[in-house]
Amino acid sequence: MQAIRIGICGFGTVGGGTFNVLQRNSNEIARRTGCPIVVEQIAMRRTNPNCNIGNTMTTDDIFEVANNATIAVLVELIGGHQPAMDLIMTAIKNGKHVVTANKALIAEHGNEIFAAARANNVIVSYEAAVAGGIPIIKTLREGLSANNINWLAGIINGTSNFILTQMRDHTRAFADVLQEAQQLGYAEADPTFDVEGIDAAHKLTILASLAFGIPLQFSKCYTEGISQITAEDVTNAEKLGYRIKHLGLTRRTPDGIELRVHPTLIPEKCLIANVHGVMNAVLANGDAVGSTLYYGAGAGAEPTASAVVADLVDVVRDLALDSDSRVPSLAFQQGALSDSPVLPMSQITTAFYLRMMVRERPGVLAQVTRILGERGISIEAIQQQEHHCEPVPVIILTRPAKEQFMNEAIVAIEALADIAGEVTRIRVEELDS
Ligand code: HSE
Numbered sequence: 001m002q003a004i005r006i007g008i009c010g011f012g013t014v015g016g017g018t019f020n021v022l023q024r025n026s027n028e029i030a031r032r033t034g035c036p037i038v039v040e041q042i043a044m045r046r047t048n049p050n051c052n053i054g055n056t057m058t059t060d061d062i063f064e065v066a067n068n069a070t071i072a073v074l075v076e077l078i079g080g081h082q083p084a085m086d087l088i089m090t091a092i093k094n095g096k097h098v099v100t101a102n103k104a105l106i107a108e109h110g111n112e113i114f115a116a117a118r119a120n121n122v123i124v125s126y127e128a129a130v131a132g133g134i135p136i137i138k139t140l141r142e143g144l145s146a147n148n149i150n151w152l153a154g155i156i157n158g159t160s161n162f163i164l165t166q167m168r169d170h171t172r173a174f175a176d177v178l179q180e181a182q183q184l185g186y187a188e189a190d191p192t193f194d195v196e197g198i199d200a201a202h203k204l205t206i207l208a209s210l211a212f213g214i215p216l217q218f219s220k221c222y223t224e225g226i227s228q229i230t231a232e233d234v235t236n237a238e239k240l241g242y243r244i245k246h247l248g249l250t251r252r253t254p255d256g257i258e259l260r261v262h263p264t265l266i267p268e269k270c271l272i273a274n275v276h277g278v279m280n281a282v283l284a285n286g287d288a289v290g291s292t293l294y295y296g297a298g299a300g301a302e303p304t305a306s307a308v309v310a311d312l313v314d315v316v317r318d319l320a321l322d323s324d325s326r327v328p329s330l331a332f333q334q335g336a337l338s339d340s341p342v343l344p345m346s347q348i349t350t351a352f353y354l355r356m357m358v359r360e361r362p363g364v365l366a367q368v369t370r371i372l373g374e375r376g377i378s379i380e381a382i383q384q385q386e387h388h389c390e391p392v393p394v395i396i397l398t399r400p401a402k403e404q405f406m407n408e409a410i411v412a413i414e415a416l417a418d419i420a421g422e423v424t425r426i427r428v429e430e431l432d433s
Contacts, residue, residue, distance in 0.1 A: 241268055368416070391420040
């Protein structure tokens with residue numbers, strides 16, 4: 001059968017991994033597709049020492065690949081917004097299918113990209129954009145398609161998970177571990193994308209659209225990173241039977257969709273609380289299947305290449321189909337997308353962990369509990385910790401309460417004369433069905 005010719009744009013970690021997997025597993029891949037996949041051209045700024053590309057044609061102009069008439073599929077692995085957006089749109093207009101790992105682009109411009117792909121009867125696939133080697137896009141688009149998805153919770157930024165794991169296991173400070181994560185190559189080019197939650201918010205935005213059939217709405221995702229988490233919070237959580245994880249969480253409620261990324265206390269007995277280091281995991285709860293958990297490497301050359309190449313296999317299998325017969329880009333038919341609103345954070349209900357520094361005066365805790373009680377916030381546990389000097393740390397675990405009331409309570413608590421500094425607030429999720 002005739003070979004399918006592809007072009008790879010971007011030949012760094014993932015580009016090199018993709019090339020190597022395609023070469024090494026070419027026979028097995030051809031048994032699956034029914035025809036060989038041949039790398040016709042690579043656009044690269046520099047050579048990749050991990051790859052032997054032989055006499056494969058190269059260029060330093062990515063648009064040469066998008067305009068190369070022999071190429072059927074363009075693999076976009078340069079990342080970022082521009083020129084990646086122009087590259088993808090050019091390829092689509094030229095009738096090429098696109099495989100991309102670009103989470104920022106899909107989360108922020110996916111609606112436009114998918115519309116262009118439909119208009120030009122081409123496929124845009126993006127399995128590698130979320131959770132690296134875990135086939136979570138395929139799972140949501142196909143494997144769980146019988147279900148009403150209730151909620152999803154994911155550890156979808158390996159760098160944050162690596163940092164939190166190191167802070168817990170070795171009582172290390174945040175900044176120190178971040179530096180190591182950068183040296184190990186886990187972090188994004190701009191590590192604030194990892195530690196301030198933006199990378200996870202891109203990925204969660206995509207997962208929420210696939211789970212609930214809503215348009216991509218990155219700007220509505222509540223985004224909080226781990227940079228304010230202290231080693232003390234990590235230890236306190238441990239003592240209370242929880243772990244702090246940086247979670248992306250999306251849930252269907254009668255009022256709308258929750259879409260939020262933030263540090264979260266989760267019970268240590270949950271499987272997902274035991275996902276350590278740079279690994280990723282996504283817990284998906286559907287009405288028919290119940291809870292299902294997907295675990296694996298969220299980054300790295302070959303785990304991510306595994307997702308890119310799986311997309312290539314799917315594209316080759318679907319070449320003969322038209323847009324209406326293919327699996328829809330966002331899992332639901334275009335005309336059937338829901339206008340369910342994304343809820344503002346103030347309307348979301350969770351339990352809370354609070355840490356505050358309190359002066360040793362009679363009645364201070366009574367004032368704090370009164371403020372919570374007046375706003376209908378019930379206390380699950382309260383603990384004044386041993387401390388050699390004033391002020392002393394006080395930890396409170398609450399029962400579920402609306403964020404809006406907790407915001408008001410925190411303002412009132414911080415205004416008390418005997419509270420020093422700001423109140424730390426971390427949301428708590430039990431992740432039961
Ligand atoms: N910086 C990302 C992470 C890489 O740490 O998970 C994969 O998207």
